[in-house]
Amino acid sequence: MAYIEARGLRKTYGATVALDGIDLQVEDGRILGLIGPNGAGKTTALNAIVGLTSYDGQLRVLGRDPWTDRARLMRDVTFMADVAVLPRWARVSQMLDYVAGVHPRFDRAKAEAFLAKTSIRPSSKVRELSKGMVTQLHLALVMAIDARLLVLDEPTLGLDLLYRKQFYDSLLSDYFEQSRTVVVATHQVDEVQHVLTDIVFLDRGRIVFRRSMEEVEARFHEVAVHPDRLAAARALHPIHEREGFGRGVLLFEGVDRNQLAALGDVRTPSVADLFVAILSSRGGQVEGATR
Amino acid sequence: MSIPSNVLTDLQSRSEAMTTAETSAARRLLWSVRREIWENRSIYLAPLAVAALFLVGFFVSLVRLPASMRAASALAPIQRQAAIEQPYVLAAIMLMAISILVAVFYSVDALYGERRDRSILFWKSMPVSDRTTVLAKASIPILVLPLVTFAVTVATQFVMLLTSSAILAASGMSVGALWRDVPFFEISGIHLSHIVGFHGIWWAPLYGWLLLASAWAKRAPFLWATLPPVAIGAVEKIAFGTSHFGLFLQDHFLGGPVTGGSGGGMSMDMLGEGPWGRFLLDPGLYVGLAVTAVFLLVAVWLRRSRGPI
Numbered sequence: 001m002a003y004i005e006a007r008g009l010r011k012t013y014g015a016t017v018a019l020d021g022i023d024l025q026v027e028d029g030r031i032l033g034l035i036g037p038n039g040a041g042k043t044t045a046l047n048a049i050v051g052l053t054s055y056d057g058q059l060r061v062l063g064r065d066p067w068t069d070r071a072r073l074m075r076d077v078t079f080m081a082d083v084a085v086l087p088r089w090a091r092v093s094q095m096l097d098y099v100a101g102v103h104p105r106f107d108r109a110k111a112e113a114f115l116a117k118t119s120i121r122p123s124s125k126v127r128e129l130s131k132g133m134v135t136q137l138h139l140a141l142v143m144a145i146d147a148r149l150l151v152l153d154e155p156t157l158g159l160d161l162l163y164r165k166q167f168y169d170s171l172l173s174d175y176f177e178q179s180r181t182v183v184v185a186t187h188q189v190d191e192v193q194h195v196l197t198d199i200v201f202l203d204r205g206r207i208v209f210r211r212s213m214e215e216v217e218a219r220f221h222e223v224a225v226h227p228d229r230l231a232a233a234r235a236l237h238p239i240h241e242r243e244g245f246g247r248g249v250l251l252f253e254g255v256d257r258n259q260l261a262a263l264g265d266v267r268t269p270s271v272a273d274l275f276v277a278i279l280s281s282r283g284g285q286v287e288g289a290t291r
Numbered sequence: 292m293s294i295p296s297n298v299l300t301d302l303q304s305r306s307e308a309m310t311t312a313e314t315s316a317a318r319r320l321l322w323s324v325r326r327e328i329w330e331n332r333s334i335y336l337a338p339l340a341v342a343a344l345f346l347v348g349f350f351v352s353l354v355r356l357p358a359s360m361r362a363a364s365a366l367a368p369i370q371r372q373a374a375i376e377q378p379y380v381l382a383a384i385m386l387m388a389i390s391i392l393v394a395v396f397y398s399v400d401a402l403y404g405e406r407r408d409r410s411i412l413f414w415k416s417m418p419v420s421d422r423t424t425v426l427a428k429a430s431i432p433i434l435v436l437p438l439v440t441f442a443v444t445v446a447t448q449f450v451m452l453l454t455s456s457a458i459l460a461a462s463g464m465s466v467g468a469l470w471r472d473v474p475f476f477e478i479s480g481i482h483l484s485h486i487v488g489f490h491g492i493w494w495a496p497l498y499g500w501l502l503l504a505s506a507w508a509k510r511a512p513f514l515w516a517t518l519p520p521v522a523i524g525a526v527e528k529i530a531f532g533t534s535h536f537g538l539f540l541q542d543h544f545l546g547g548p549v550t551g552g553s554g555g556g557m558s559m560d561m562l563g564e565g566p567w568g569r570f571l572l573d574p575g576l577y578v579g580l581a582v583t584a585v586f587l588l589v590a591v592w593l594r595r596s597r598g599p600i
Contacts, residue, residue, distance in 0.1 A: 052415060052598060070595075071420035079416040085599075087410040089330050101322030102419050104314045138413075 001063065002027055003149050003181050004049060008057035011044050018044040020205035021057065026183060026198075031175065033192050034185040035275055036202035042185035045202070046153045049183065050079040062148060075104055078147040082157040086134055088127040092120055099141050111144035114170075132163035139167060143174050152184040156191070164191055171195065193271040201278055209278045222251050222269040223260050233263045240277030251277045319419050323427030324435065327401075333393050334436055338443040341389045345382050349451055352378070356455055357462040364468065375472040379448050383482060386447070390440035391490060394432035398501035401428040402594055403512040409599040421594045425502065429587055432498040437491035444486065445479045488570050494544060496579045499586030506593035509600050543575060 004026040011019040019041045026032050034042050047053040049061055051070030059066065064073050086095065092115070100108045115122070118136050126134060135155065142150065152171075156164040172195050175182065186192055193199075199216070201209035211219075224247045225233040234241075236259070238250035251269055252260060260266045269277070328334055363374045402425070405411040414424065452475055456466045504516035524537045570576060 047598070050416070052412070054596060070415065071418050071423075074416060074418040079412075081409075081412040081416075085409045085412040087330065087405075087413065088408065090326075094326070094329050098322055098326050099417065101325070102314060102319045102417050104418070 002060075003062060004183065005060045006045075006048075006058065009045070009048060009059055010056040011041075011048060011053065012056075017205050019048070019055070022202075022205075022207055024200065024207065026181065028181055029179055030197045031182040031184070031195055032198045032200060033189075033196040033271070034183060034200050034202060035187065035189055035271065036185075037187065037279070039204070040202040041205040042202055043153055044205075046079075046151055046183065046185050050074070050077060050151050076147055077149045077151060078142045078145045079151045080138055080142055080153065080155050082154045084131070084134065086126045086138055088125070090126050091122070092124050092126070092137060093122040095126070095137065095141060096122070099145075103145060105146040106141075107144045107146065111140045114140040114143060132159050135159060135163060135167060139170060143170065146178075148181060150180050150182045152182065152186075154186055154188075155184065156186070156188065164188070168192060168195055189272040189275055190270065196271070199271055199274075201275055203279055203282070208282060209274075216271075216274065217268050219254050220251065220269050220274060221255065221257055221260050221266050222249060222273060223264045223266050224249050225264040229263045236260075239281050242273075242276075314418075316423065319423050320427055323419060323423055324430055327427055327431050328435070331393075331397055331431070334397070334431065335439050335443075337389050337393045338386055338440050341385055342382070342443050342447040345385055346447060346450060349378060349382075350454065353454060353458050356458050357464055360459065360464060360468065372472040375469065379451060379473055379478065382447050382451065383444050386440050386444045387486060387490060390436055390486070394436050394490075394498060395501065397436070398428075398432050398498045399505050399512050399516055401431070401502055402506035402590060403508055406597060406600045411594075411597075411599055421591045425506075425587055425591045425594060429495075429498060429502055429583075432501075433491050433495045433583075434487070437487040440490075441482055441486045444482050448473075448478065449475065484567050484570065488567065493570070493576060493579065495583040496586065497544060499583035499590075503586045503590045503593070506590040506597065543579070 002025045004024060006022055006024040009019055009022040022045060034045065036042050044053065048055045048059055049066060051066035051073055054067050061073060062076050066073050096108055096111060099106045115137070118133065120129060120133050120137055129137065156167050159167070168191055174180070184192055196213055198212045200207055223233065224244065227247065230248055233250050236252060236255050239253050240251040242249050251273065257266055363371045366374060405414060452469070452473060455469055459466050459469060501516050505512045508515040520540065524534065527533055527536050
């Protein structure tokens with residue numbers, strides 16, 4: 001069974017179309033990166049998945065309708081919005097008490113063990129913690145919930161590099177311990193790409209690209225082409241071309257790696273490069289989802 | 292052959308996992324109420340502070356107590372009792388006033404504040420329904436705050452009586468007159484019906500309305516709470532030259548069976564005659580509770596669809 005199953009998912013705010021018919025399937029055990037520019041519909045899509053917003057079209061999360069069944073669904077789904085949503089008046093110990101009180105799958109000892117590794121004390125108030133520490137606290141709460149699906153919306157927004165790295169390292173180590181299913185939306189692509197098993201690019205409410213990381217590695221190659229072989233390289237129909245270190249860097253899809261090796265240094269493109277290539281190759285034209 | 296112990300513990304932990312995988316609705320409600328009290332410490336701090344301040348003033352006034360008791364004993368019984376119980380009535384009125392103030396401010400902010408500070412995103416990530424949350428928030432002004440106020444009022448009056456008795460006994464005067472004119476248990480019963488019954492349950496539609504405005508407003512929830520009733524009254528006045536709506540509100544919230552329909556005046560004798568009976572028999576109570584339920588259902592519906600602001 002797919003953990004998330006969306007068909008023709010649409011959401012409009014007045015005349016603004018936030019989601020324009022999204023089809024999405026997330027299977028058990030995948031870590032999906034939902035990547036897109038600001039206003040692409042990432043947050044709206046995640047909000048629909050965790051039951052924070054109504055929608056048109058079909059959506060099932062763990063077999064439930066999130067809009068009508070949010071409270072029940074949240075026993076199996078944990079959700080982290082961007083950093084500053086923990087109540088500022090609360091003490092750390094109160095947050096632990098509260099979650100232990102209402103959440104059937106919360107393991108308090110695990111959260112406390114996680115917090116013990118940080119400089120956060122149980123008597124601290126959330127308002128006294130730095131942004132990074134608040135995120136650590138939230139992460140401690142979320143990780144101690146034995147959930148089947150973890151939904152993260154820009155979880156490291158506004159954090160410095162150190163905390164961002166710690167965040168994804170904790171996430172990853174936890175993933176391998178528990179084998180969770182994760183959906184993470186971000187535009188800080190570089191930091192998440194080594195975590196992901198799948199990527200979806202979202203642009204103006206539509207899915208414009210969807211691949212597993214294996215597919216990306218197998219099908220997409222980036223070549224820093226020798227200047228004298230540029231014409232030959234262009235004949236192979238690169239999907240994107242940019243300048244890098246005085247050389248033309250061309251991105252190819254589905255071209256044999258050995259063939260490309262003759263033209264220059266071949267590597268797997270970063271998700272960020274791929275993102276720029278895919279979005280600019282569309283020239284701003286919104287098209288249907290690629291398969 | 293006995294069952295290996297590790298199998299037993301495994302079974303046990305499994306069954307534990309099965310039972311702990313459910314938290315009851317009552318438990319979620321209880322924790323939701325508890326978190327409201329954590330967030331809004333004025334629920335108990337404000338009455339306690341008022342009680343403390345009042346007691347300080349009262350202790351100073353105890354110096355004059357023997358003299359004023361002597362003066363009061365010369366009066367006719369009704370005036371004597373009024374004079375002796377006056378500070379006790381004053382304590383109750385001050386505590387009721389602060390409690391109503393806290394209740395109104397709490398209700399106006401309850402469903403607005405969590406959207407303004409975005410913490411609603413955290414609360415909604417917990418397996419607690421909007422219905423449970425709104426019910427927990429409604430229980431604060433309708434039940435929790437009145438019960439706290441009742442307890443603080445009774446405790447304050449008890450301290451007043453004890454210290455007065457000590458002073459009177461020390462100056463060789465009779466303590467019996469004081470306890471006869473300030474009948475502690477009778478007064479406590481009256482407070483229970485007045486504070487919990489009237490200010491809590493009878494006024495529930497008011498708090499339901501404030502919570503609804505709080506869930507609705509994108510800014511200025513207080514204006515959203517006050518303008519519609521004022522507008523209705525004004526339109527009625529202009530269109531028909533009448534004030535039925537305003538009079539109805541005044542009648543319902545300031546009259547009612549517990550105050551004896553006297554428009555808010557509260558001497559303790561007036562409340563004395565079986566207030567719970569009249570209270571429970573009054574159809575106004577049930578109409579009010581039905582209206583409260585409608586307001587709260589709308590608030591639940593609003594909280595479900597509204598995000599942070």
